Amino acid sequence: MGKQEVNKHTWKMALSEQKEEKPEDILRDFRASFFSMNRLASFPWTFLDSELQSNKSSEFISELLKQTCLHPLCGKFPPSVRFRRIFLSELIKREAAGCDPLDELYDALAEVLGVEETLHCHKTYFLPTGDAISLLENVAVISEGTTGLVTWEAALYLAEWVLENPQVFTGRSVLELGSGVGLTGITVCRSCSPVRFVFSDCHAVVLEKLRENVRLNGLGGGKSPSVTVDQLDWTTAPEEQIRRIRPDTVIAADVVYDPEVAGSLADLLLKILKCSAAAEILICSTVRNPETYGGFKLRLEAAGLGHQVLTGPVGAVFPYNRLAPIELIKVFRVQEG
CATH class of the missing domain: 3.40.50.150 (Vaccinia Virus protein VP39)
Incomplete structure (x- = not known):
């Protein structure tokens, strides 16, 4: 098996295992992807959609906000303004299709819409110990x-x-x-x-x-x-x-x-x-x-x-x-x- 095939196999296995993850694991995955400004398509949206369809509740989105835009790290080491806007817009789109509106979600978007774009942002990566490495980077x-x-x-x-x-x-x-x-x-x-x-x-x-x-x-x-x-x-x-x-x-x-x-x-x-x-x-x-x-x-x-x-x-x-x-x-x- 070639290296590219091995990588694809690993990726598919990860997707398969993701389906068995618990809500707290998914929240952790969202947090890690959000603070590292990972590609939006790679976030575990399938779990979120399933959760919204089965419970018709905004509780999970509320917890999700606490792990991302409302997390203390976001105030200290924020991802780029554009990334936060796109992330919140995606959350609102999915929330609108699955449960009642959540005021704090719209408040978070309103707040970031009022923030001016900069050439710099922060990315944060979490070590297995739970410690965070936060880096100042350029957006471009x-x-x-x-x-x-x-x-x-x-x-x-x-x-x-x-x-x-x-x-x-x-x-x-x-x-x-x-x-x-x-x-x-x-x-x-x-x-x-x-x-x-x-x-x-x-x-x-x-x-x-x-x-x-x-x-x-x-x-x-x-x-x-x-x-x-x-x-x-x-x-x-x-x-x-x-x-x-x-x-x-x-x-x-x-x-x-x-x-x-x-x-x-x-x-x-x-x-x-x-x-x-x-x-x-x-x-x-x-x-x-x-x-x-x-x-x-x-x-x-x-x-x-x-x-x-x-x-x-x-x-x-x-x-x-x-x-x-x-x-x-x-x-x-x-x-x-």
């Missing part, structure tokens, strides 16, 4: 000349793998390349007890937002683990900077999307392994363009580096598109001779 996928101001699927995939493999990070010095807004790295810091974690990126605006998200989630400031946010340009990074970090583990998510940077990344990984021979290097990629991704692997080979495809995460912690073709590889130096 591409803004200020970079794609690094939003959370991408490979970062969520890698974060789930991190939660299932804490031993790769516990007690270690970890370097993240192309940290973006910080989801994967913050997950490592919150869940795996590294000794040190270095977030890195090369784009000044990304670094500014990254530092803000690190502070937002209570990291740094002398607390354990030791956390720094460094500028790291793959084409010019001096060996002394790598030696200073001396990482035991290196991670990166969704950094192989441009043929021009593939060679720079391969050269940087070789430089890291020369400075820290025992480092474990994990690269997670959404394979949007097989030619670009294949070219990256060829550049690894040309740099004297091999790779091994790793098994992905088993559990579904974060909501994202699980049909996306995502691959996680471990990169290592090929022994000569």
